[in-house]
Amino acid sequence: MKRIFRQNEIYVFFIMIILMIVITGFNRYFFTLENFFDLLRGHSFEGILAIGFFMVLLSGGIDVSFTAVAVVGMYLGVMTVVKTGINNIWLAIAVAVFVGLILGAINAVFIGVFKIPTLITTLGTLTAYQGALMSYLQATHQTVISNPPQSVINFGKAVLFRIERPDGKILELSIFSLIFIGITIITWLILKYTTLGRSIKALGGNMEAARRAGINILGTQFFIYCYVGALAGIAGLMLGSYLRYVDPLYLVGNELTIIAAVVLGGASIMGGRGTIIGTVLGISVITIINTSLVLMKIPSYFQQAVIGGIIVISVSITAYRQKLRERQTRVLDVT
Amino acid sequence: MIYKNKKVFSLLIITVAAFILMSILEPTVFLTLRNFQSMTVQIPEFGLLALGIMICMLTGGIDLSVVATANLAAITAAIIMTKFAGAESGANLTVTLTVIALSIFAAFIVGIICGFINGMLVTRLGITPILATLGTMGLFGGLGVIITKGKGIVGFPPQFLIIGTAHPLAIPLVLYIFLGVVLILGVVLNRTMFGFNIYMIGANPLAACFSGININNVLVRVYMSSGLLAGIAAILMIARVNSARSGYAATFLLPAVLVCVLGGVNPSGGFGNLTGIVLALSLLQILQSGFNILGSSSFFKNVIWGAMLLIVMVINYFGDRYARRGIERRPAKS
Numbered sequence: 001m002k003r004i005f006r007q008n009e010i011y012v013f014f015i016m017i018i019l020m021i022v023i024t025g026f027n028r029y030f031f032t033l034e035n036f037f038d039l040l041r042g043h044s045f046e047g048i049l050a051i052g053f054f055m056v057l058l059s060g061g062i063d064v065s066f067t068a069v070a071v072v073g074m075y076l077g078v079m080t081v082v083k084t085g086i087n088n089i090w091l092a093i094a095v096a097v098f099v100g101l102i103l104g105a106i107n108a109v110f111i112g113v114f115k116i117p118t119l120i121t122t123l124g125t126l127t128a129y130q131g132a133l134m135s136y137l138q139a140t141h142q143t144v145i146s147n148p149p150q151s152v153i154n155f156g157k158a159v160l161f162r163i164e165r166p167d168g169k170i171l172e173l174s175i176f177s178l179i180f181i182g183i184t185i186i187t188w189l190i191l192k193y194t195t196l197g198r199s200i201k202a203l204g205g206n207m208e209a210a211r212r213a214g215i216n217i218l219g220t221q222f223f224i225y226c227y228v229g230a231l232a233g234i235a236g237l238m239l240g241s242y243l244r245y246v247d248p249l250y251l252v253g254n255e256l257t258i259i260a261a262v263v264l265g266g267a268s269i270m271g272g273r274g275t276i277i278g279t280v281l282g283i284s285v286i287t288i289i290n291t292s293l294v295l296m297k298i299p300s301y302f303q304q305a306v307i308g309g310i311i312v313i314s315v316s317i318t319a320y321r322q323k324l325r326e327r328q329t330r331v332l333d334v335t
Numbered sequence: 336m337i338y339k340n341k342k343v344f345s346l347l348i349i350t351v352a353a354f355i356l357m358s359i360l361e362p363t364v365f366l367t368l369r370n371f372q373s374m375t376v377q378i379p380e381f382g383l384l385a386l387g388i389m390i391c392m393l394t395g396g397i398d399l400s401v402v403a404t405a406n407l408a409a410i411t412a413a414i415i416m417t418k419f420a421g422a423e424s425g426a427n428l429t430v431t432l433t434v435i436a437l438s439i440f441a442a443f444i445v446g447i448i449c450g451f452i453n454g455m456l457v458t459r460l461g462i463t464p465i466l467a468t469l470g471t472m473g474l475f476g477g478l479g480v481i482i483t484k485g486k487g488i489v490g491f492p493p494q495f496l497i498i499g500t501a502h503p504l505a506i507p508l509v510l511y512i513f514l515g516v517v518l519i520l521g522v523v524l525n526r527t528m529f530g531f532n533i534y535m536i537g538a539n540p541l542a543a544c545f546s547g548i549n550i551n552n553v554l555v556r557v558y559m560s561s562g563l564l565a566g567i568a569a570i571l572m573i574a575r576v577n578s579a580r581s582g583y584a585a586t587f588l589l590p591a592v593l594v595c596v597l598g599g600v601n602p603s604g605g606f607g608n609l610t611g612i613v614l615a616l617s618l619l620q621i622l623q624s625g626f627n628i629l630g631s632s633s634f635f636k637n638v639i640w641g642a643m644l645l646i647v648m649v650i651n652y653f654g655d656r657y658a659r660r661g662i663e664r665r666p667a668k669s
Binding site for chain 1 (some may be wrong): 369399476484602639640
């Protein structure tokens with residue numbers, strides 16, 4: 001029991017429960033299966049982005065370019081389907097993932113080979129990737145794809161199962177939930193049971209120690225950034241087919257929401273610490289706040305301040321508890 | 336020392352090269368007084384935000400909330416001005432000038448308070464700067480949205496707008512202000528105890544602690560200075576565009592970090608100087624104006640900025656490796 005309370009996730013979990021109770025008090029609609037299924041459908045892509053970002057954070061890096069990768073993957077994926085006329089969602093997915101892998105590999109080259117700090121690299125590639133896509137589109141006089149092909153729309157509408165309630169309401173669980181849960185489990189398995197996962201954690205804990213332990217740092221970094229790129233590609237395509245509208249200006253600029261969610265879930269920004277459960281809880285809390293202020297009849301212009309406030313409070317609590325713990329076991333550490 | 340200067344030197348060469356390239360490609364438009372005026376009008380507000388991030392970066396931290404702080408300060412000043420000396424209020428000249436002075440002062444105070452909050456979160460609670468300022472970015476920005484309900488505030492007295500439009504000696508007034516701030520900051524960083532402590536904390540916090548520096552005190556003052564710089568940027572901002580709105584210039588944040596890094600500031604602290612920042616600002620502005628004149632897409636500058644950052648870092652990497660190889664070889668010779 002004591003061990004449970006020492007973990008950060010339990011606090012995030014409590015925050016989520018309290019939020020749910022409060023919101024349900026304001027509006028009964030919140031605590032319905034329809035709402036949860038809707039939330040899952042509309043925000044699974046954010047969850048996938050958060051899981052990718054979590055993996056980078058765990059390895060001691062920061063990747064802010066994932067939104068640009070997602071947008072480029074989304075646009076090129078849908079455009080390939082439009083241009084080739086092959087109306088198949090698998091082609092779009094393959095292109096989006098491939099683009100993500102390539103862009104992620106470019107990040108990894110700068111980070112692993114040239115040893116440029118991760119934040120700087122991805123800051124540069126964030127502006128460059130989106131700028132490249134936009135200048136290409138402007139040069140060829142293309143804009144948003146407002147009527148994507150049928151296969152893409154169908155992907156957004158695909159459901160796992162459908163329940164017809166006695167009162168005539170139809171419940172549908174989107175295929176997006178399956179993708180999100182699948183990616184969560186795969187990432188968890190990689191981190192928990194493979195040497196690769198251990199290497200990623202070791203990298204975040206202490207790079208020099210990891211090197212001396214004989215871990216292939218360059219290879220691990222290539223895996224991390226390519227994996228994140230591929231996840232971003234999938235997430236981008238999911239967003240495009242959910243909205244049925246492919247806008248290259250969408251998403252970029254919202255990196256901080258995802259970062260906030262991952263950090264809220266207790267992942268250390270210095271790397272090496274954090275759990276995937278925490279990340280899922282973190283993105284859930286942020287999503288609930290983002291979508292439910294309207295349900296609570298709070299004007300939408302309060303949203304930004306509320307999220308900012310919650311981030312400040314949650315990181316304050318974590319930092320303060322850390323400080324207390326250090327005070328209990330204080331030693332003079334002269335390194 | 337050589338390490339630091341080499342970075343600035345390679346940046347200087349790139350800047351000069353970009354300038355010459357643009358002059359050759361478009362001599363009739365690029366090399367005109369009007370172009371230089373429009374270029375120099377855009378640098379200051381952006382530059383002040385970059386300076387705010389820079390001083391935090393020197394201590395090994397970062398201030399992501401500069402843009403949000405600037406917006407909050409701008410909104411405060413704008414509300415005071417439009418309420419007591421708006422364009423239609425008919426207040427006489429003395430009252431108007433007093434109100435303008437007060438609102439500018441209020442913007443500075445708001446900036447300093449925001450910085451103080453950041454400083455407290457970083458020192459007293461021990462939150463990593465990137466997280467603390469990420470949270471306050473949302474908080475300050477959100478406060479601005481709540482105050483204005485998301486609308487823009489317009490209608491400033493004409494006397495205030497002079498700050499953004501005056502061109503004494505054909506040079507924009509805002510550039511004088513910016514250079515003045517750079518000069519003062521240069522003196523503070525290089526000639527005072529406070530400046531020395533900033534570099535010391537960034538280079539080695541433990542050593543700084545053991546040499547009797549009150550780290551928390553210095554850090555709080557650093558974040559307050561960053562807030563003040565954002566407050567000054569706020570005034571220049573609303574004087575130029577004649578409106579205050581939360582969310583304005585939100586796209587400046589990442590480029591401002593980029594300027595710092597491009598200018599040779601080490602994100603983990605301890606290294607970086609103002610010459611580098613000013614050079615990086617000039618380089619970006621030259622490229623941006625140049626590509627505008629060449630008629631390329633407005634997004635192409637993003638590609639250039641991102642590529643520039645990575646190229647400079649790769650050059651530095653090879654420069655570092657070359658320098659280190661020289662050091663490693665030397666003992667073998669003797």
